[in-house]
Amino acid sequence: MLSSTSSSSATSSGSDRPRLLRASGVLLGALVVVAAGLELAAGTVGVRSSRILSRMNTEHKSLLGFASSAAHPKTVVILGNSLLVEGVDYPAMQKDLSAAGWESRRFVVEQTGYYDWKFGLRRLTSEGCRPDAIMLMLSATQFALNSYAGPAFAYNLMRATDVVDVMQTTGIHPTEAASLLLARESIFFGLRLEFRKHLLFALVPGMNDLVPHLTPAGKPSPHAFVRAQVLRRLPELVGEAASLGQHLILAIPPVAVGDDYAADVIEGGRLTGLPVLYPIRTGDLAADQFQDGFHLNASGAQVFSKALTSAMLQQLNSMRP
């Protein structure tokens, strides 16, 4: 007989009680063991199983303690998101920089924007990353973003001590801040979304066809908003970098069509004394040199990499001849 207030309200018999109490203990203990196991597996098998995570992990490790010294007199770090991975032929760039005497390291975290790297600069500096220059490559609209890369941001770019500052700056709720803190401290929670993606792709046929449709396309921000954000944020970023003793350079990649608002970033750079590299302008490359109107393909990347490396070297050498 169905009843709204039935079965689990039934009390256990006296002889069952110690057994069921032990069962609760076993269940809680098993959950702790599972969590510990996943944490362990995430740090070993998990990271190695994903090309993106493996790259991110290697790149992050390479920045720990990366600083100019007698052995490495000229150092530069290049930071960015998927625009950097897809748009810059990094091995070629690294080779050209090296030929000019500059040792470079790259660190890419997908889906990052202004907030990620504002706090990321603090984290990297605290981890001993003190190169001669840091080049941050974002599109102009990414400087105006109010979002951040979620748990991946917390794990890779946030310091635990910055969580209150992140909460106040981004306006997130304490619930989300607490989740960020967990993601900061746990490799499993920090990289869980990437693991989930891999599992789904392995288990669900055709996921490739579906994924692009699951995320709503972001609405383009009005120009006035982007401009106001950029002009307000660049001085903040310059101040942040100066307080950390870092020399920052910005780079802007081209997009296929439309206004990329690069002029606002360039103006913001001029007003704050921040070097902004914009070697290939929007419209300079053909549409078939882009994968999707935003990310460059191999052909576009080749052209852009050459131009960016040349502009970078010019800037770097002017800073430290």
Added chain:
Amino acid sequence: MLFDTPIYLAFLLLIVAVYWRLGFRQQNYFLLAASYFFYGWWDWRFLSLIAISTVVDYFCALAISRSSNSAKRRLLLSFSVVLNLGFLGFFKYFNFFAQSAHMMFAGFGIDIPKPVLEILLPPGISFYTFQALAYIVDVYFRKMEPSENFVDYALFISLFPHLIAGPIQRPSHLLPQTQSPRVFDSEKFFAGLQLICYGMFRKCVVADGCGLIANAAFEGRLGGHNLPAMLIGAYAFAWQIYGDFSGYSDIARGSAQLIGFHFMVNFRQPYLSRSLQEFWRRWHISLSTWLRDYLYISLGGSRAGEVRTYSNLMWTMVIGGFWHGANFTYIVWGFIHGIGLAAERSLVKFHLLKDRKHPELERDTLSDPRAWVSRIVLFHVVCVAWIFFRATSVTEAFRFLGGATTWQWLPEHRAAFVYLAFLAIPLFALDLLLEKRDEEYPFEKATWEIRVAGAVSASILVLMFTANQSNAFIYFQF
């Protein structure tokens, strides 16, 4: 605080650890403080609203109980009802009525100012208002004695596991639990842990995954409006809302059991229903029984002739729909269910349909092919109604339904069906298991080792497949 976040689990762990070390009175004070902290975590300003409502209802109920003057009793009841519904009406429906009036006058060519207020909807206001109304009405009709102790009553209203989205607890069921010492019961505790694990699975794995697909379909990201996208959207939302709300209810019930309380069951495999009448005995049981007892019966129920019964059914469902939110879509959703229930009743009257008042007596129908035909038909009727529930406007709902006339098959449709099956089939299989074994949660009657294994497996799936960390429960907005 959202149930599916690490901060809630940490909060619950702390509460349980401290709670069982306290004496009965201390437990009530501690739980009341914890519940107000839980509620104020969203926005501490909302606390004033629930506090005012609690204080007023407490004193009104005492005064009603002590008075023998019927006019005074009626006045106090009216005051309490008006206050509670006034809060609900203002915070939830003010902008809806203001905009509707503006549109109506504009239709007659009269331009009146449209006062739109920036009002934040206090979480759970619909739920605790209904619970407070049930209390004051029960005391008025002398079905129960009012609580003499303010803390006991305040805890009955605000106990954190049910505060935000129910299940709406009957005063006669929950209030006595706040008034007498809770005894630690290892079975209840063990069951509570399992309910939380399975609730998380329903919410984080099934509902949030289906939500991604439903959103894509309703927002036209699966090739616009066409038949496959319409089916995908309707099915995905049906499983999303079921996983979401039943998952929430399981976590709420599980959390309550960890502190020695018992909440009523809110869902019993609703998609195995063969009629709307049966559906409403299995879906959101705490709301449907509340509507039956405090609205449908108050309107006259089935005692005033057949036509009046149909009208009462219709009004109950429309008001029930409107309770969900200030939008015509919810009214249409309620209307569809009202029409359906009235139609079913007339078919039963003329012996064209079997009476399903007691579906629990027909549990062997899982192997009956005719029963499965009824289930499939009923599921699709419910899905059509869900389209109105999910759409942002009635126009959008009709546009979405209009997709049924367009055929377009895209690669993403196949992938969406496969992904939906990947998410929904496990939940459906769980429901079949629960139905067949007459259990409240999976493996309830199995050995403790199997129960542990089941809950751990569900937790692993939650950890591996949780869509993201900030998907609010759908019913939080109601």
